Amino acid sequence: MSRPEDILPPDLFYNDNESRKYTTSSRIRNIQADMTNRALELLKLTSPSLILDVGCGSGLSGEILSQESPEDGGPHVWVGMDISPSMLDVALQREVEGDLFLADIGQGVPFRPGSFDAAISISAIQWLCNAETSDVSPEGRLKRFFEGLYASLRRGGRAVCQFYPKNDIQRSMISGAAIKAGFGAGILEDDPGTKNSKLYLVLTVGGGGLQGDITGVVNGMEDVNVLDARRKAQELKGARGRKGDKAWIMKKKEQMERKGKVVKQNSKYTGRKRRVAF
Amino acid sequence: MKVITANFVTCSVKECKTSPSAFPLHFHDAELEMQELDFQPEFIRNVLPRIDWEALRVTANELGFPSLPESKPEGEALDDEQTLKDLHRLLLETQVMEGRLICGNCSHEYVLKEGIANFLLPSHLV
Numbered sequence: 001m002s003r004p005e006d007i008l009p010p011d012l013f014y015n016d017n018e019s020r021k022y023t024t025s026s027r028i029r030n031i032q033a034d035m036t037n038r039a040l041e042l043l044k045l046t047s048p049s050l051i052l053d054v055g056c057g058s059g060l061s062g063e064i065l066s067q068e069s070p071e072d073g074g075p076h077v078w079v080g081m082d083i084s085p086s087m088l089d090v091a092l093q094r095e096v097e098g099d100l101f102l103a104d105i106g107q108g109v110p111f112r113p114g115s116f117d118a119a120i121s122i123s124a125i126q127w128l129c130n131a132e133t134s135d136v137s138p139e140g141r142l143k144r145f146f147e148g149l150y151a152s153l154r155r156g157g158r159a160v161c162q163f164y165p166k167n168d169i170q171r172s173m174i175s176g177a178a179i180k181a182g183f184g185a186g187i188l189e190d191d192p193g194t195k196n197s198k199l200y201l202v203l204t205v206g207g208g209g210l211q212g213d214i215t216g217v218v219n220g221m222e223d224v225n226v227l228d229a230r231r232k233a234q235e236l237k238g239a240r241g242r243k244g245d246k247a248w249i250m251k252k253k254e255q256m257e258r259k260g261k262v263v264k265q266n267s268k269y270t271g272r273k274r275r276v277a278f
Numbered sequence: 279m280k281v282i283t284a285n286f287v288t289c290s291v292k293e294c295k296t297s298p299s300a301f302p303l304h305f306h307d308a309e310l311e312m313q314e315l316d317f318q319p320e321f322i323r324n325v326l327p328r329i330d331w332e333a334l335r336v337t338a339n340e341l342g343f344p345s346l347p348e349s350k351p352e353g354e355a356l357d358d359e360q361t362l363k364d365l366h367r368l369l370l371e372t373q374v375m376e377g378r379l380i381c382g383n384c385s386h387e388y389v390l391k392e393g394i395a396n397f398l399l400p401s402h403l404v
Contacts (some may be wrong), residue, residue: 112330
């Protein structure tokens with residue numbers, strides 16, 4: 001699939017024509033609505049809150065925030081930022097309830113510390129991986145954005161950013177930048193391995209009873225498997241042991257046997273330490 | 279732009295981040311519009327502790343509203359529905375449609391058009 005990120009910068013790519021197409025396409029609207037609902041589920045808001053919508057576009061996701069039913073903790077008040085004037089123009093015509101800002105998220109988030117209860121971003125932050133002029137770098141823009149976002153969220157707040165990384169490098173660059181800014185970060189992947197796979201970067205700001213780990217966010221959710229790379233690495237290290245010890249020799253012998261090689265039978269002397277020889 | 283948003287937004291120029299005079303941004307030539315929204319007492323109670331009351335008084339003054347009480351309504355005052363309704367009217371239903379927002383520190387002008395503030399900065403100010 002073609003990536004709009006590779007074609008033009010966002011403010012030029014989403015011109016009047018593209019913005020209108022984007023907002024009227026029922027396929028895109030459905031996908032956006034599903035992703036927004038998923039993000040809201042991850043935010044777990046219990047009361048009407050003030051939310052920042054990063055890359056709000058024509059307000060497709062914001063509309064859902066305003067319409068959230070009181071049983072689910074809504075309706076929320078939101079503030080949207082986007083770099084494309086045409087997208088914001090469509091938002092105006094649709095009379096969305098949120099406040100709109102024409103702003104570049106790579107230039108920071110211009111709100112005072114602790115302003116928002118939560119932040120949400122649908123298909124936007126991968127744009128930060130492109131630098132359009134020589135005086136800015138993707139790393140610098142990501143840093144400005146995540147530092148600004150971190151400051152503008154209140155303690156215990158959460159942010160959920162759905163994004164489309166081009167490759168694993170972009171994926172780790174984005175999550176790395178978030179962690180460097182101070183967030184507790186983790187990635188939730190829906191429908192992994194399929195064409196419809198969706199990545200959600202779940203960010204927490206201090207406290208929130210999560211102890212710097214986002215696995216608590218998905219606790220109790222159905223159909224979610226936790227893959228914790230850190231824990232796995234530690235366990236593996238413990239199980240395999242050091243090279244040359246008994247467990248290692250046994251494993252090697254098993255491997256060779258499976259390959260059909262002739263392997264000496266195990267005895268009580270296998271892998272036993274020799275006496276220190278003078 | 280709603281008045282509540284004006285109470286959170288700051289100047290986005292880097293040097294102004296540390297300056298106390300960069301907040302609140304000052305309204306000039308503001309044109310207001312009332313837009314009715316559903317009254318949500320829960321939301322007002324949630325957001326009120328985060329409102330900078332001094333800044334809100336300054337903003338309300340610039341927009342030509344009668345002066346607000348000296349201190350933020352707290353505790354029992356929040357059970358009074360009329361107080362909450364007044365706050366809802368000021369914070370959420372009052373919208374600034376046209377005008378300029380000016381930073382008190384660097385005097386950078388942010389233009390408001392049709393309720394949308396332009397916060398794009400030229401690259402030398404980022």
